Amino acid sequence: MATRIAAASILGALCAVAAGAQQKGVDVTSYHFTITIPDTGTSITGHAQVRFRAAAGYDDTLRLDLVGMNVAGVTDQDSRKPVPFSYDGKSIRITAAGLGFHGVVVDYSGSPTDGFFIGTNARGRRSAFADDWPNRARFWLPTIDHPSDKARVAWTVIAPAGWRTVSNAPQCVKAVAVAACTESVQIPTYTMVIGSGEMTVASHRPAIVGHDTIPIEVWAYAEDSAFANDVPFARATEIVETMSRLVGPYPYSKLAHVESSTRYGGMENATAIFYAEDPYVKRTMKEGVVRHETAHQWFGDAVTPREWAHLWLSEGFASYFDLVIGAALSGDSVLVNGMKADKAAWLEANVSNRPMVDIFEKDPNKLLNANVYPKGAWVLHMLREQVGDSAFFRGVRAYYKAYRDTSVVSAQFQEKIEDASGQRLGWFFQQWLYQAGCPKLQVRWTADTAAHTLQLSVQQVQPQAWGRFRLPALTLAFVMPDGRTERRVITVLAQNETVVTLPLPGPGPTDVIVDPDGTLLVVSTVLR
Numbered sequence: 001m002a003t004r005i006a007a008a009s010i011l012g013a014l015c016a017v018a019a020g021a022q023q024k025g026v027d028v029t030s031y032h033f034t035i036t037i038p039d040t041g042t043s044i045t046g047h048a049q050v051r052f053r054a055a056a057g058y059d060d061t062l063r064l065d066l067v068g069m070n071v072a073g074v075t076d077q078d079s080r081k082p083v084p085f086s087y088d089g090k091s092i093r094i095t096a097a098g099l100g101f102h103g104v105v106v107d108y109s110g111s112p113t114d115g116f117f118i119g120t121n122a123r124g125r126r127s128a129f130a131d132d133w134p135n136r137a138r139f140w141l142p143t144i145d146h147p148s149d150k151a152r153v154a155w156t157v158i159a160p161a162g163w164r165t166v167s168n169a170p171q172c173v174k175a176v177a178v179a180a181c182t183e184s185v186q187i188p189t190y191t192m193v194i195g196s197g198e199m200t201v202a203s204h205r206p207a208i209v210g211h212d213t214i215p216i217e218v219w220a221y222a223e224d225s226a227f228a229n230d231v232p233f234a235r236a237t238e239i240v241e242t243m244s245r246l247v248g249p250y251p252y253s254k255l256a257h258v259e260s261s262t263r264y265g266g267m268e269n270a271t272a273i274f275y276a277e278d279p280y281v282k283r284t285m286k287e288g289v290v291r292h293e294t295a296h297q298w299f300g301d302a303v304t305p306r307e308w309a310h311l312w313l314s315e316g317f318a319s320y321f322d323l324v325i326g327a328a329l330s331g332d333s334v335l336v337n338g339m340k341a342d343k344a345a346w347l348e349a350n351v352s353n354r355p356m357v358d359i360f361e362k363d364p365n366k367l368l369n370a371n372v373y374p375k376g377a378w379v380l381h382m383l384r385e386q387v388g389d390s391a392f393f394r395g396v397r398a399y400y401k402a403y404r405d406t407s408v409v410s411a412q413f414q415e416k417i418e419d420a421s422g423q424r425l426g427w428f429f430q431q432w433l434y435q436a437g438c439p440k441l442q443v444r445w446t447a448d449t450a451a452h453t454l455q456l457s458v459q460q461v462q463p464q465a466w467g468r469f470r471l472p473a474l475t476l477a478f479v480m481p482d483g484r485t486e487r488r489v490i491t492v493l494a495q496n497e498t499v500v501t502l503p504l505p506g507p508g509p510t511d512v513i514v515d516p517d518g519t520l521l522v523v524s525t526v527l528r
């Protein structure tokens, strides 16, 4: 998601529910939710068909997360017979021993306290929108609510007359109950959504992705429709085509961009991206959030971090590909200026004491910080510099192709980049993912005009707890007395001080500029 406009509200609205973990030995393969949205009030009724695979020896109890609803009954999906269960208001425990079934139906009702919001939208009309990240699907959908257990989803939505409903599944957009229709690939529960209300729907030019044609729609409140189509979504099709060309085919069969009540600036629900309504109403919404959320369809939705600690595989990639797409469509300055802004944002955010892959932080909401967004983008940018454009994009494409529709950790990305580049990159991933902070360099030099040499000392003065960083190619620009600039590339070792002696053709430089092109996430001072 894009959090920049909503960071405070995210941090202020932590739900008390601990992040669930995948249930050992159980893999949900599909959900079919039938949801009835009431004409008045906020009480929904739900009918959930949950199909799963159980490995031999699993602990004989299926546990589905569902918080604060009333559960009327659970039945075996195949025999239609009631199944014993217990419900404590947080999870449904279904005894599966001996029954041999692999599908249950849960009937439930209630007013969700989170995850699904029925209320008045920014244009004063009643509407309903889901908002599930990171573990809030459980407030209205019985699920194994963790990104390690992706599943297919189908929706049947019964909504008030005159409403239009968008969901993850294609062609499920009617105002009355419709037959089961499903997105045919597995997605994480945090992107399983519906949105419903009086919406204006515009069709954009379909994206051509290889041999396929992907319909693209913009759903907005009537007052905001023209703005949405003309400004932030003007190049919605080009964005999908650019990602398809750079990374691989779009992973799903359609894409809808939806104005909604999400708490996030944008939320990358698979095939139905929800955006905050305020920037539409204020007319401040720009294309960047659309590029970011569209990139998430590949990274986050199709290739999903298996553990929250590896969230940068979603947010860092979306942040970087936002800029990469921007550069492809509008020129390199989008990437150059975006990386500068990301560096400033990370330095300002005061999160440098935590590593980007933060295995000790268990609350996914707290992981939505500047380490996974701007630093995540920087790690990809430096990796691209390290291995070169060709190997970088070959590695990214191989990673997407291998792990599409699954969940991964960072080591799987590292392996694909190592294969593509022929380089061993353990040192790179170790220092940028698992060490906190970045190098803080202090550069000193002494010119020995008699010996025609320049002695450089590069000290790493960041806190010892951050560790020391290896920089195989640090560019230095020497400003000479006659105004010329001479460039040299040196290797900084992962130790407190690196001393380098360079030949000195003439008099010593008057100044030294560290990393003049801004290709590294380093902070530097130059001392005489």
Ligand SMILES: [Zn+2]
Pocket: 001, 002, 003, 268, 292, 296, 314, 315, 318
């Ligand atoms: Zn994002």
